[in-house]
Amino acid sequence: HDLRNEDLKDLHELGQGNGGSVKMVEHVPTNTIMAKKIVLIDAKPAVRKQILRELQIMHDCNSQYIISFYGAFISDPNICICMEFMDKGSLDGIYKKIGPIDVDVVGKVALAVLEGLTYLYDVHRIIHRDIKPSNILFNSKGQIKICDFGVSGELINSIADTFVGTSTYMSPERIQGAQYTVKSDVWSLGISLIELALGRFPFSDSASDDSDLSDFENTLSPSRPRGLALRSAEEARAEKEKRDKKKKRKSKGVSLQGGGMTMSILELLQHIVNEPAPRLTPEGRFPKEAEDFVDSCLFKEPDERKTPKELLKHPWVEGSRTSGFDLVAWASTF
Numbered sequence: 087h088d089l090r091n092e093d094l095k096d097l098h099e100l101g102q103g104n105g106g107s108v109k110m111v112e113h114v115p116t117n118t119i120m121a122k123k124i125v126l127i128d129a130k131p132a133v134r135k136q137i138l139r140e141l142q143i144m145h146d147c148n149s150q151y152i153i154s155f156y157g158a159f160i161s162d163p164n165i166c167i168c169m170e171f172m173d174k175g176s177l178d179g180i181y182k183k184i185g186p187i188d189v190d191v192v193g194k195v196a197l198a199v200l201e202g203l204t205y206l207y208d209v210h211r212i213i214h215r216d217i218k219p220s221n222i223l224f225n226s227k228g229q230i231k232i233c234d235f236g237v238s239g240e241l242i243n244s245i246a247d248t249f250v251g252t253s254t255y256m257s258p259e260r261i262q263g264a265q266y267t268v269k270s271d272v273w274s275l276g277i278s279l280i281e282l283a284l285g286r287f288p289f290s291d292s293a294s295d296d297s298d299l300s301d302f303e304n305t306l307s308p309s310r311p312r313g314l315a316l317r318s319a320e321e322a323r324a325e326k327e328k329r330d331k332k333k334k335r336k337s338k339g340v341s342l343q344g345g346g347m348t349m350s351i352l353e354l355l356q357h358i359v360n361e362p363a364p365r366l367t368p369e370g371r372f373p374k375e376a377e378d379f380v381d382s383c384l385f386k387e388p389d390e391r392k393t394p395k396e397l398l399k400h401p402w403v404e405g406s407r408t409s410g411f412d413l414v415a416w417a418s419t420f
């Protein structure tokens with residue numbers, strides 16, 4: 087059952103990331119719909135083969151919280167990774183379409199991600215390294231699964247440069263160059279949960295004025311990368327110009343994090359390291375237990391932060407496990 091590119095029929099594109107693109111394809115011999123991720127790798131053939139070998143670990147990753155793996159192959163100059171297709175897409179796409187996600191669903195997401203991370207680490211000693219809403223997928227069976235975890239050291243090295251744009255979910259200790267641990271994934275989970283519950287990236291807070299329509303549009307525009315994913319210098323300049331004009335128009339002025347879209351990547355990284363962690367706000371809008379859970383994901387000091395396994399015992403997560411919330415019914419609403 088070796089996968090070959092010739093057996094795959096392209097249906098349509100599902101999305102693009104920093105490393106490449108993802109297409110919905112049909113494996114014609116077996117009539118199976120798959121998601122094919124195409125990663126452009128600028129590496130020697132030997133390195134490519136090594137990556138392919140390392141990816142085979144994914145065959146052994148069997149969990150209801152992990153995207154299943156059909157296989158990978160080299161299609162020069164790309165590496166193609168074929169995985170389970172999730173018909174409702176990623177959670178970033180969902181909130182950009184329907185707005186802030188119901189906190190009951192966010193609780194189910196927390197549970198699924200913690201289960202997935204615990205499985206990867208306990209069974210395979212794998213640390214995910216890229217938890218964010220676009221790597222949490224959902225389907226109409228009501229399943230929530232994580233994808234794009236760091237199985238291949240070589241792959242991580244080969245595309246390390248292009249990953250700069252996703253560093254916005256990075257924990258303070260990672261930004262400061264410390265060793266990656268499962269607790270770094272917990273930080274990224276905390277940021278992701280706030281993003282889902284609020285319907286916007288937490289660091290792009292324009293708390294100083296809610297009435298600013300253009301900022302609001304910015305926040306909702308589906309074409310726009312969340313937060314501060316890599317922006318061209320031109321775009322940055324254009325935005326700065328716009329911001330300066332706005333400043334002149336209003337005497338009010340804009341605080342540094344007011345309209346986080348205007349922060350440079352460096353400013354954002356400094357912000358994550360130096361400022362208090364974001365929280366599920368405004369106070370009282372969400373259940374106390376949800377607020378407390380997010381706070382415990384976002385301890386800036388990794389020693390204070392719990393592991394995914396420990397967090398599975400948190401009351402909010404236990405509550406989500408036993409809650410009767412119907413994800414299948416929810417999936418049918420969009």
Ligand code: ADP
Binds near residue numbers: 153
């Ligand atoms: P990123 O995760 O940074 O958005 P990717 O290249 O990993 O970039 O994925 C691009 C998009 O493709 C994702 O945002 C997601 O919406 C979609 N996608 C990825 N994998 C799948 C899958 N298995 N099933 C359905 N959609 C997927």
Ligand code: MG
Binds near residue numbers: 103220221233234
């Ligand atoms: Mg991804």
